[in-house]
Amino acid sequence: xxxxxxFKFISLSITWAWFGIFVLAPIVLIGITSILTQNEISIxxxxxxxxxFYDTLTGGYAPIFLYSLLIAATTTLLCLLIGYPxxxxxxxxxxxxxxxxLMLLMIPFWVSSLIRxxxxxxxxxxxxxxxxxxxxxxxxxxxxxxxYTDFAVMSGLLYNLLPFMVLPLYAxxxxxxxxxxxxxxxxxxxxxxxxxxxxxxxxxxxxxxxVILVFLPAMTLFYIPEFLGGAKTxxxxxxxxxxxxxxxxxxxxxxxxxxxxxxxxxxxxxxWKSQPKPTRAKS
Amino acid sequence: MHNPIIELKNITxxxxxxxxxxxxxxxxxxxxFLTILGPSGCGKTTLLRLMGGFEQPDSGHxxxxxxxxxxxxxxxxxxxxxxxxxxxxxxxxxxxxVAFGLKCNGIDKNEIKERVEETLKxxxxxxxxxxxxxxxxxxxxxxxxxxxxxxxxxxVLLLDEPLSALDYKLRKKMQIELKQLQRRLGLTFIFITxxxxxxxxxxxxxxxxxxxxxxxxxxPRDIYEEPNSLFAAEFIxxxxxxxxxxxxxxxxxxxxxxxxxxxxxxxxxxxxxxEKVHLIVRPEDLRVWTEKEVKNTDDMLPGQVEQVIYKGxxxxxxxxxxDGPLISATEFFDEDDEDLFYExxxxxxxxxxxxxxxxxxxxx
Numbered sequence: 001x002x003x004x005x006x007f008k009f010i011s012l013s014i015t016w017a018w019f020g021i022f023v024l025a026p027i028v029l030i031g032i033t034s035i036l037t038q039n040e041i042s043i044x045x046x047x048x049x050x051x052x053f054y055d056t057l058t059g060g061y062a063p064i065f066l067y068s069l070l071i072a073a074t075t076t077l078l079c080l081l082i083g084y085p086x087x088x089x090x091x092x093x094x095x096x097x098x099x100x101x102l103m104l105l106m107i108p109f110w111v112s113s114l115i116r117x118x119x120x121x122x123x124x125x126x127x128x129x130x131x132x133x134x135x136x137x138x139x140x141x142x143x144x145x146x147x148y149t150d151f152a153v154m155s156g157l158l159y160n161l162l163p164f165m166v167l168p169l170y171a172x173x174x175x176x177x178x179x180x181x182x183x184x185x186x187x188x189x190x191x192x193x194x195x196x197x198x199x200x201x202x203x204x205x206x207x208x209x210x211v212i213l214v215f216l217p218a219m220t221l222f223y224i225p226e227f228l229g230g231a232k233t234x235x236x237x238x239x240x241x242x243x244x245x246x247x248x249x250x251x252x253x254x255x256x257x258x259x260x261x262x263x264x265x266x267x268x269x270x271x272w273k274s275q276p277k278p279t280r281a282k283s
Numbered sequence: 284m285h286n287p288i289i290e291l292k293n294i295t296x297x298x299x300x301x302x303x304x305x306x307x308x309x310x311x312x313x314x315x316f317l318t319i320l321g322p323s324g325c326g327k328t329t330l331l332r333l334m335g336g337f338e339q340p341d342s343g344h345x346x347x348x349x350x351x352x353x354x355x356x357x358x359x360x361x362x363x364x365x366x367x368x369x370x371x372x373x374x375x376x377x378x379x380x381v382a383f384g385l386k387c388n389g390i391d392k393n394e395i396k397e398r399v400e401e402t403l404k405x406x407x408x409x410x411x412x413x414x415x416x417x418x419x420x421x422x423x424x425x426x427x428x429x430x431x432x433x434x435x436x437x438x439v440l441l442l443d444e445p446l447s448a449l450d451y452k453l454r455k456k457m458q459i460e461l462k463q464l465q466r467r468l469g470l471t472f473i474f475i476t477x478x479x480x481x482x483x484x485x486x487x488x489x490x491x492x493x494x495x496x497x498x499x500x501x502x503p504r505d506i507y508e509e510p511n512s513l514f515a516a517e518f519i520x521x522x523x524x525x526x527x528x529x530x531x532x533x534x535x536x537x538x539x540x541x542x543x544x545x546x547x548x549x550x551x552x553x554x555x556x557x558e559k560v561h562l563i564v565r566p567e568d569l570r571v572w573t574e575k576e577v578k579n580t581d582d583m584l585p586g587q588v589e590q591v592i593y594k595g596x597x598x599x600x601x602x603x604x605x606d607g608p609l610i611s612a613t614e615f616f617d618e619d620d621e622d623l624f625y626e627x628x629x630x631x632x633x634x635x636x637x638x639x640x641x642x643x644x645x646x647x
Contacts, residue, residue, distance in 0.1 A: 183370035185357040187384030201374045
């Protein structure tokens with residue numbers, strides 16, 4: 001008993017220490033920074049003020065927040081539309097091909113996403129692979145303007161975030177009992193009715209997990225808009241990075257971070273609500 | 284014979300190298316309670332899935348009411364299935380589970396409500412319509428699965444081992460309920476099971492399958508009393524099998540040499556003299572006498588009691604025949620034989636009424 005008690009104490013302490021040092025402390029630090037005043041010598045100093053929040057919300061940043069939300073939402077929707085059939089096909093693949101397909105999905109992640117963003121630049125630029133191929137095939141005559149557009153940013157986000165949509169959906173759909181699909185067919189359901197009535201309701205938790213895993217990073221992956229969107233596309237992530245590292249206004253960057261965190265928490269509410277509540281199951 | 288409601292002609296189905304069904308023919312009459320009985324892996328589930336449309340035969344045709352439905356997908360067939368795992372939709376209420384088929388077929392809302400409520404009443408679950416499947420017991424889920432199928436008024440109801448997940452008592456109860464339901468609805472049931480007791484007690488007709496083939500088809504009584512193969516005899520109920528040699532066979536009688544005795548049985552089937560045969564007797568048809576009780580032992584086989592198993596209403600005896608196999612005999616307590624006391628090692632005589640045995644050609 002005493003040994004197991006000690007083990008319990010030690011393992012829980014390590015977990016809480018980890019959370020405290022790497023999760024709680026940074027959040028508290030950002031929270032404190034956001035209500036301090038900018039100072040050229042010591043970076044931040046007293047007095048405490050909410051000026052930074054006021055500046056962030058009024059100083060022309062609101063459109064950037066909205067624009068980020070729009071880009072992130074569009075990316076998430078595209079990930080869902082592509083990722084859902086993708087995940088479904090993997091679950092229906094034979095035992096031989098399923099691990100291979102999952103493997104192919106993961107392999108790009110062995111390479112830093114920064115390097116993959118550079119690779120996207122090489123694909124999309126005026127003299128890039130896509131333009132060369134299209135011109136060679138005679139489909140276009142002069143290079144398309146692909147790089148430094150919203151299209152490029154969303155392609156980059158999509159490429160980086162698709163697995164975060166596919167994996168939770170795959171985990172969810174793999175648990176779907178195939179007999180339920182047969183039962184629906186047996187009762188006269190068409191393919192669409194089977195999807196709408198049986199498969200989709202079953203996969204809602206997977207969809208919500210995927211949406212959260214894609215939507216939140218899509219707003220904050222600052223280097224992808226930086227590389228692929230050029231100076232034109234500025235998202236919240238870029239804004240925060242810019243405030244901290246270029247302008248050096250830490251309180252304002254911290255305030256923007258806090259606002260982003262609050263938006264995130266709001267978006268998590270439907271997820272918490274969707275979690276299955278324990279139900280009484282009679283035997 | 285009436286016109287069959289569902290008919291399978293020359294159905295063959297293989298999965299890779301494994302032949303699940305071989306040149307199979309089956310016709311089911313309207314309103315019949317047909318049970319397909321066989322050990323696991325005999326092809327009975329494949330047969331059901333072919334009828335439901337979940338598998339396609341490699342060759343052969345399936346007809347419903349005379350129409351070839353071999354290539355129709357499940358959703359266009361007028362049959363419904365009760366799945367072994369019930370396959371209830373977990374996110375839907377009981378009402379919506381039962382209404383699902385009607386909704387898919389574009390039935391008017393008021394009619395759906397009426398028919399679902401009526402069907403839930405038939406299976407006595409009208410109070411549970413707003414519950415979710417995981418809030419019901421096994422027997423209740425079973426009834427929802429049946430309600431969800433019959434609400435669509437199918438021509439044939441396919442049931443894939445629907446009672447196998449229930450405990451013994453509940454299974455007994457559901458057997459009676461199912462049979463009553465089938466009579467009341469006048470619906471054709473095709474019921475799959477590996478439980479011979481279930482098959483005998485519920486069916487109008489039993490079809491015995493093994494290795495992708497139909498071995499025998501008949502009323503439960505025919506199947507039990509006149510098995511046409513060693514497999515059928517041993518699969519249904521218990522059977523004592525003796526090896527015997529025909530010494531003489533006429534139109535009325537067959538004389539066998541069995542366990543060094545020569546006994547004549549009334550038997551219309553004719554065999555060749557010298558032919559090896561199986562002699563099959565059910566345990567409950569055997570009489571076991573102690574040495575004191577009998578004088579004339581000409582038609583009896585000698586043995587020694589190895590084990591006595593008391594079962595309440597019966598006593599089961601395991602008897603080792605002299606120079607022969609172990610056999611089992613079931614003795615009932617009744618007025619003729621109140622004295623059912625046997626001791627281990629006691630010498631006994633085994634006897635049965637001539638005509639209660641089955642003689643089958645030798646099967647190697």
